[in-house]
Amino acid sequence: MSAIDPTEVFRQEASELFEVLEGALLDLGQRPDDRELVDSAFRALHTIKGSGAMFGFDKVASFTHEFETAFDRVRKGEIEPTQELISVALAAKDYIRALIEDPQSTDDVIGEAILDDLKRFVFSDQPAAPVAAIIEAPSPAPAERKQAGWHLYLEFESHILRNGSNPLDLLEDLCKLGPCFVVPVTDGIPFLDEMEPEDCYLKWDVKLHAACDKGAIDDVFMFVQDEMKLTLSPLEQVEAPAPAPLFQLLDEEPAADVETPAPVVETPAPVEAIAAPAEQPAAKTEPKSETKPETKPETKREAAPARREEARQDRGIATVRVQAERLDELMDRVGELVIAQARLTQLAASGSDLSIKVIAEEIERLASSLRDTTMGARMVPIGSLFGRFRRLVHDLSRDLSKPVDFVTSGEDTELDKTMIECLADPLVHLIRNAIDHGIEDTAARAVAGKTAQGRIELAAVHSGAQVLVTVKDNGGGLNTARIRAKAEEQGLITAGAVLTDHEIHQFLFHPGFSTAQTVSALSGRGVGMDVVKRTIENMRGSIDLSTRPGEGTTVTLRLPLTLAIIEGLLIRVGEGRYIIPLSAVEECVELTAEDERSRGRNFLNMRGNLVPFLRLREIMSSSGTPDQHQKTIIISTGETRVGLVADQIIGNHQTVIKSLSKLHSDVTIFSGATILGDGTAALILDVAQLVALAQSKVEKQHISEAA
Amino acid sequence: MSSDVTEPRWSLRLPADCSIAAIRSVYDLIRDAFGRQARIEIDCSSVDKADVTSIQLLLSTAKTGEAQGRPVVLKSFSQSLRNTLRRAGFASEAMIDQHFPQKKDGT
Numbered sequence: 001m002s003a004i005d006p007t008e009v010f011r012q013e014a015s016e017l018f019e020v021l022e023g024a025l026l027d028l029g030q031r032p033d034d035r036e037l038v039d040s041a042f043r044a045l046h047t048i049k050g051s052g053a054m055f056g057f058d059k060v061a062s063f064t065h066e067f068e069t070a071f072d073r074v075r076k077g078e079i080e081p082t083q084e085l086i087s088v089a090l091a092a093k094d095y096i097r098a099l100i101e102d103p104q105s106t107d108d109v110i111g112e113a114i115l116d117d118l119k120r121f122v123f124s125d126q127p128a129a130p131v132a133a134i135i136e137a138p139s140p141a142p143a144e145r146k147q148a149g150w151h152l153y154l155e156f157e158s159h160i161l162r163n164g165s166n167p168l169d170l171l172e173d174l175c176k177l178g179p180c181f182v183v184p185v186t187d188g189i190p191f192l193d194e195m196e197p198e199d200c201y202l203k204w205d206v207k208l209h210a211a212c213d214k215g216a217i218d219d220v221f222m223f224v225q226d227e228m229k230l231t232l233s234p235l236e237q238v239e240a241p242a243p244a245p246l247f248q249l250l251d252e253e254p255a256a257d258v259e260t261p262a263p264v265v266e267t268p269a270p271v272e273a274i275a276a277p278a279e280q281p282a283a284k285t286e287p288k289s290e291t292k293p294e295t296k297p298e299t300k301r302e303a304a305p306a307r308r309e310e311a312r313q314d315r316g317i318a319t320v321r322v323q324a325e326r327l328d329e330l331m332d333r334v335g336e337l338v339i340a341q342a343r344l345t346q347l348a349a350s351g352s353d354l355s356i357k358v359i360a361e362e363i364e365r366l367a368s369s370l371r372d373t374t375m376g377a378r379m380v381p382i383g384s385l386f387g388r389f390r391r392l393v394h395d396l397s398r399d400l401s402k403p404v405d406f407v408t409s410g411e412d413t414e415l416d417k418t419m420i421e422c423l424a425d426p427l428v429h430l431i432r433n434a435i436d437h438g439i440e441d442t443a444a445r446a447v448a449g450k451t452a453q454g455r456i457e458l459a460a461v462h463s464g465a466q467v468l469v470t471v472k473d474n475g476g477g478l479n480t481a482r483i484r485a486k487a488e489e490q491g492l493i494t495a496g497a498v499l500t501d502h503e504i505h506q507f508l509f510h511p512g513f514s515t516a517q518t519v520s521a522l523s524g525r526g527v528g529m530d531v532v533k534r535t536i537e538n539m540r541g542s543i544d545l546s547t548r549p550g551e552g553t554t555v556t557l558r559l560p561l562t563l564a565i566i567e568g569l570l571i572r573v574g575e576g577r578y579i580i581p582l583s584a585v586e587e588c589v590e591l592t593a594e595d596e597r598s599r600g601r602n603f604l605n606m607r608g609n610l611v612p613f614l615r616l617r618e619i620m621s622s623s624g625t626p627d628q629h630q631k632t633i634i635i636s637t638g639e640t641r642v643g644l645v646a647d648q649i650i651g652n653h654q655t656v657i658k659s660l661s662k663l664h665s666d667v668t669i670f671s672g673a674t675i676l677g678d679g680t681a682a683l684i685l686d687v688a689q690l691v692a693l694a695q696s697k698v699e700k701q702h703i704s705e706a707a
Numbered sequence: 708m709s710s711d712v713t714e715p716r717w718s719l720r721l722p723a724d725c726s727i728a729a730i731r732s733v734y735d736l737i738r739d740a741f742g743r744q745a746r747i748e749i750d751c752s753s754v755d756k757a758d759v760t761s762i763q764l765l766l767s768t769a770k771t772g773e774a775q776g777r778p779v780v781l782k783s784f785s786q787s788l789r790n791t792l793r794r795a796g797f798a799s800e801a802m803i804d805q806h807f808p809q810k811k812d813g814t
Contacts, residue, residue, distance in 0.1 A: 054728050161727050167759055168794040182796035186806060189763055192741060192771040197734035198727055201763050204796060 010055040012321070014100050017044040019387050021093050026390045029086045038075050039222060041089075042068065046223045048096060050164020060099045063111050067092050070118040076219070085121040087398065090391065092118060149178065149209040150217060153231040158199040160227045171204065173220045178210020207235060324417060327378050331564045334367075334374045335656035338565065341367040342654070342677035371565055371654070375416070378564075382460045382469070383411025385420050389431050389458060396435045402442065403453040404435060410460035415467055419559060422539050423469070426532040430471040430555050431456065433529070438475035438553055448550060450474070466541075466583050467561060472554040478547040480504050486513065502639075505545045509533040537688045540566075540581060540671055544638040558638065568655035568674070569633065570682065572648040574622025577682040579655050579674055580644070584635045584687040591630040591645055602697070604632060604643050612694045613643030619669065619693075635687050642694040644685070655684065669693065717745040723755040725788075730760040737768055747772065752783035757791040769807050781807050 024041035031037060045068050052060035071089065073079045081089075092114045098106045152174075156167055171182055185203040195201075208217070214232065221230055341363050348360035386408045393406040415423070439445075439454035446452065457472040480501050487493050487507045507513055511530040536543045541559040560566060560583055568579035569588075589604075591613075603610045611634065617626055627647040634643050655674045660667070671686035719740050725733050740747050749768065754761065765781060772779030784792070784803075797803050 053726070056728055161759060168791065171796070172794060184796040186766055189766045189770055191774060192734075192738055192767050195734070195764070195767050197730040197760055197764055200759060201767075202759060202795065 007055055010051055010057070011100055013051065014048055014097075017048050018093060018097050019384070020044045021048075022090065022391055023387050025086050025089050025093065026394055028081045029083055029394070032081045035077075038081070042071075042075055043223050045071075047164050050166060052100070052164075053166075054162075054164055057100060059103070060096055063092075063099060063115075064096055066115050067096070067118065070115060070122050073122050079122060082121065083398075085118075087394075088114060088117045088121060090394070149207065149211065149235040150214075151233045151235050152204075152206040152208060152217070153229075154204040154206065155229040155231075156200045156203075156224070157227045158196070158201070160224060161200050162198050163227065165224050165227070167200065167202070167204070170220055170224065171206070174206060174208060174217070177212045177216055177220070178208055180209070181207040209235070327374075327417070330374055331378060334371050335565060337367050338371055338654050338656050339675045339677075342675075343679060344677075346677035368654070375561075375565065378416050378418075379414035379561075380417045380420050381411055382413045382415050382420060382423075382467070383408070385424060385427070386411055386458055386460075388424065389427060392428060392431060393435065393456060396432065400435060400441075402435060402439050404439060405453050405455045406458070407455065408458045413460040413462055413467055414561075415460075415559065416561060416564065418564075419539060419561075422535060423557075423559070426535050426557070427458070427469070427471065429529065429532045431458070434471055434473040434475065434553070434555075438473035438477075440476050444476070448476070463558070467559045469557040469559065470554055471557075472552060474552040477549040477551055477553055478505055478508075478545070480547075480549075483507055502545075505547065508545065509543070537686075540687075542637040542688050556638070564657060566655050566657060568653045568684065570650040570653040570676075571616075571631075571633065571644075571646040572650055573616040573620050573646050574624055576620060576622065577650065577676065577680070578616070578646075579653060579682050579684040580633060580635060581655075581684070581687060582652060584637065586634040586636050586641065588649055589632050589634065589643075591632050601701070604634075606634065606641075606643075609641075611641050611643050612698045613645055614690060614694050614697070615645045617645070617647070635690070637688050637691045640691050640695065642691045644690065657684065717743050718748045718750060720750040720752070721754050723753050725754050725761040725764075726756040726758045727760045729756075730764060733761075734764055737764065741771065741775075741777075746780070747777065748780040748782060750783055751781060751788050752785050754785045754788045757785075757788045759795065761788065762792060762795055762797075766806060 021041055021044040024037045024044065028034065028037045028041065045064055049061050049064035049068065052058075052064060067089075074081050074085070079085075095106065095111050095114055099111075154167070154170075156165075160167070171180070174180055175182075183205045185205055188201045188203060189195075190201065217230075217232065218225070221228065341360075345360045345364055348357045351357075390406055390408075393404055396402075397404040397406075434456050435454075439456070440448065440450075442452045445454065455474045457470070459472070460467055460469045462468075484493070484499070484504050484507075487504065487510075488495050490510075490513065492507055492510060492513075493499065508529050509532075513530070533543050536557055536559070539559055541557055544556040544558070545553065546556070547553040560581065567582040569582050569585050571578050571580060589606075591604075594605075602613055602615075604613050605611075613632055616622075630645050630647065631649050632643040632645050633649065634641055636642070653674075653676070657672045658674060659672050660670060664670070668689045669686050670683045671689075672684045673681050674684060676682050717740050719736060721733060721736075722729065737749070740749075747768075749765075751765075768779050769781065792803055797806065
């Protein structure tokens, strides 16, 4: 077992918090009035700050503190979170991330500039603010004016300090509301032997002499309200005005006197201040006997703690953080187990010992459920990936001055974590293309009678054993004529060749093909779509384009759920055995004598539709005579269907995918290999390549027939 | 930390970082000091980072010392530690003295 580096744990946690923060900030741009978003952003910031300080990232803590302070007016609802403000906040988030991940790459000047920007936006209306405050101050409800302040009793949960929260900051925030008398309650401090030094034992008894409303106090404890017990009761009216605080923030007591209205308070102040600590020894034996029973605490939170504690405990055991490579290792082991189990099953089937057969079946069942459980453990909601693109869209939309509404759906759809990692780059390309090429500029949209704001939808949905991920824009659609002209110019097709629109669009996936008239930093260099296609096909997926002129383009990615173990259809061609991914199989039919007679044309009549087929014996150059009753397996990628003619369909097979060595990298029709129960290897057919091969054969046939 | 074993008292200087990030090691130091048969004197002059955990640890140290009849002398509170104490509500010298009866300043 390797020791866990706490700094690394912090980095991981921070990375998750950054996602939350970024998501909240971006959402805030859409829904500026949503208080929950502001709170969520602040909660993330607060935790980053606290944990940062705890793990020695002092710069992170101090910058985040400044960030929090500047952003505080948004939290208080005093200013609207404008787009400009959100952009600066996002830049601040990036800076904090850099401070954590690569502190060497950062410069304090950048941080200061960001804070200056932030303050500029936040305090741009500052001259007006004090006026508003002065106007508001004398006019609270009469009932509130009578109130002298609040009596608070603060009791934090023991783990609160470990979470990065700092009660002293909260007390400081409380003091900002008005003169505060803070008395620490130390009777909970244990002896050294019983102490957990990181736990919180101190409690506080606070008298706040300010006629603020309860909401203002709740705001102070907003982020820790689930982790504390706050007992709040109104202070009774006292004859004299609020006494001067014994201590205000830091060491500024003399200056504060200027604003406190009456010198009369000089006398009561020390009395109360000194009385409080003097009573402390008595409080040791009889804790809170004076304050607690007589106050009428507003205990709306008190009823809930037990329930909350339960919920937290549930959450505690609900998730465990596991290193990704351990899951990979586990998957490898399960793969080996599945192979060994297949061998056992085969051995048991060939023998006559019934007890072995029973055990083999039992192990098969267990291996199968272990496989499913392990694969389930590797599944990650695709929403974790989608979240990243919101920032991309936000930034591109700003840089290109194309307002874009980015909508995601199906975030809960789960995919193998390896697939999620592989999917990030292709989706970046597709989304960039959608904004740069797909969505028209505002003027063009106005001419077309569209709304100024473009729309990009990123969706994921389960479809059988596959996941469909679609990127859909409501831009101008593909310019088929321009793609065709470009293809002709590049010599990919002859002028005048008859091609469907769908076929023409496929040129977009050709290496080096770009119709962009200008090359920008974003796209137009012709690298991208071919890479996207290759990446998706390497994941045993497929990509499909559909477009409507003037209405937009939809790119659909079809992906298998996992890259590790798949359900396959085991077939025999000559002496060799091959696997076809079951997700690509539509149906199996016998090759009829009529189909056989149409040799040379290689088309099947499938309920009225002509489907081209490939004879695998020819492709594999199998020797010997073919079986009498040949079988055809109809496979499909997207809209295209192709038949594969084999000698025998053996049955379904749990296929543990083993990648082929580099020596086989030029063999395109196989995507991998697997080990069968008898220890021999079977190659896995690459469906996308076979479909492409069949199509090219059809085209050749067309050409030769035309000639 | 420095310790002086030639005298019957055990003198311990707290490290600069007494915040939650380092409090466990400070706790171990103090417990270690309690394990010795000597008077304990804790020098807080170098404390540069302090928080709630530092205050709690000192309170517990004073409480434990008192219970065991081995007064623990806390001396030379640094400015940083004082600030933290103030922020936690130990607002006056009188109050600090009350919780840390064996506090000694200056020396």
